[in-house]
Amino acid sequence: MKAARAVLEFLKKSGIRHLFGIPAGSVNAFFDELYEMPEIETVVAKHEGAASYMAAAYAKYAGQLSVAIGCSGPGGTNLVTGAANAMREHLPVLFLTGAVPVGTMGLNASQELDAVPVFKPVTKYSVLVKDAKELLQEVAKACQIAVSGVPGPVHVAIPIDVQHADVGQPDIPALPERKPMIPDLETIQAAARAMAERPDGCILVGQGVRGSVESLLELAEMLQWPIVTTPQAKGCIPEDHPLLAGVFGFAGHEAASNLIAEGARQAILIVGSSLGETATNNYNVHLAGDRFAIQLDFDQTVFGRKYEIDIPVLGDIHLSLLMLIEELRVLGVSRRTAAGAEAAAFGRAAVKDAGAYNTANALRTLQNHLPVNTRYAVDIGEFMSYVIHYMRVLDRDSFNINVHFGAMGSGIGSAIGSALAEPDRPVACITGDGCFFMHGMEILTAKEAKLPVLFVIMNNARLGMVYHGHALQFKRTHASFEQEPVDIAQMAAAMGIPSYRVEAMDDFREDAIHRLLAANGPAVLEIALKDNNTPPMGDRVKFLSSFGK
Secondary structure: OEHHHHHHHHHHHOOOOEEEEOOOHHHHHHHHHHHHOOOOEEEEOOOHHHHHHHHHHHHHHHOOOEEEEEOOOHHHHHHHHHHHHHHHOOOOEEEEEEEOOHHHOOOOOOOOOOOHHHHHHHOOEEEEOOOHHHHHHHHHHHHHHHHOOOOOOEEEEEEHHHHHOEOOOOOOOOOOOOOOOOOOHHHHHHHHHHHHHOOOEEEEEOHHHOOOHHHHHHHHHHHOOOEEEOHHHOOOOOOOOOOEEEEOOOOOOHHHHHHHHOOOOOEEEEEOOOOOOOOOOOOOOOOOOOOEEEEEEOOHHHOOOOOOOOEEEEOOHHHHHHHHHHHHHHOOOOOOOOOOOOOOOOOOOOOOOOOOOOHHHHHHHHHHHOOOOOEEEEOOOHHHHHHHHHOOOOOOOOEEEOOOOOOOOHHHHHHHHHHHHOOOOOEEEEEEHHHHHHHOOHHHHHHHOOOOEEEEEEEOOEOHHHHHHHHHHHOOOOHHHEOOOOOHHHHHHHOOOOEEEEOOHHHOOHHHHHHHHOOOOOEEEEEEOOOOOOOOOOHHHHHHHOOOO
């Protein structure tokens, strides 16, 4: 058995069903073996970077390890951005890269690159394997590291000759299940007492709450503490829940900002947020302030980075919430039905003209035409702030937004990975022309895989976020931010992909959009719109306006 086949047998045994990447000479030993392994489907992307975003989204929504593969040299460097993206989201992705034959290393061989130090800062583990007898062991070790403790990406570089070497009939190990991180009981008891003694508190929810929403809501209802979410966690909490005050942070809501600014709130419970810039509205000093702060996370490094935390609770968030609920019951705190004012308005900024053809109205109208259970893979750009601020949470886990790393084009690959992970759930990618010109050819990948993803392209013929940010900071913009207008719907049509172009509010016709949704594969809805309103970016506006004067 070739060493490459042994690795693939291990991945198959570990539940891997998709391999995202691009074939090339330095990794074709793997692709050749896949001829005989129909259990693993190859998803051949148009760019390794997009493949890495697909793998990351698949890991998130399938809830398991995923794999991305690229050739030595440029294939590897193209994967690095996706590794950094996965690192910020704690997603277990195995990155496999080819390498030149061991005997030619250091001789300036074609596409030679020492990829290990390149990947090291953005993965939990990065290694080059020069001995075929050690390859299976190293890949298994890397995968165990990826799914253990705080999950994250790992990288293994494999020389061509190592892949082809015969390793006999090795025993294929099993990927061990992740061991739960159990919180310390005394710490949980102290946190429960602190919450019970401070009835006037609030809860800040980050994306780490995914998979634990029901427990979070039960805890909030016991305490009757209002909830705000970070931009990353938009879509986790049902929008009609009366305790939800909206999004705090980048592009957030007035009600959430006011809640955090209130000095009367005695305590704050922070659940699954690393408290980065976008989650804290540019490190808002009022977030913790003089409040008693309790933070739940499985990543010890997030405690005390920027804010003083009185009780850090280290452990799996789901277990921490369950244990807190039990301890609160012991203390006599019982679950009450949530009651409060209508929360659906959230203090969203009013659209200047309710009938105008602008980004806010276009996105809200779009949502009215799509299935309630649609998951939105949201890319990076001006439109992103409108999505966070104006679009509504209509179903569980509705939005996939990686504001943290902010990689343009990541939403396109994410939509494909999400559609493969949960094939019965409708997926719409909201992206922009700038992102599309980076990774838009992945609509062909979706076509080849027959994935019914609706790609919604906000086309303003400029780098919108750059344009507005530069204008706020320097009171002027560079002509190069504008782009030559391109009819992207016609581009899609030339590729045999159903498309429709919107140029006015009246163009949002139900029959046209339903035609796209009924396509046996991807479709493109282009919204040609140049909106000169300042996007609802919250304190980011003040931050940018304070520089460049």
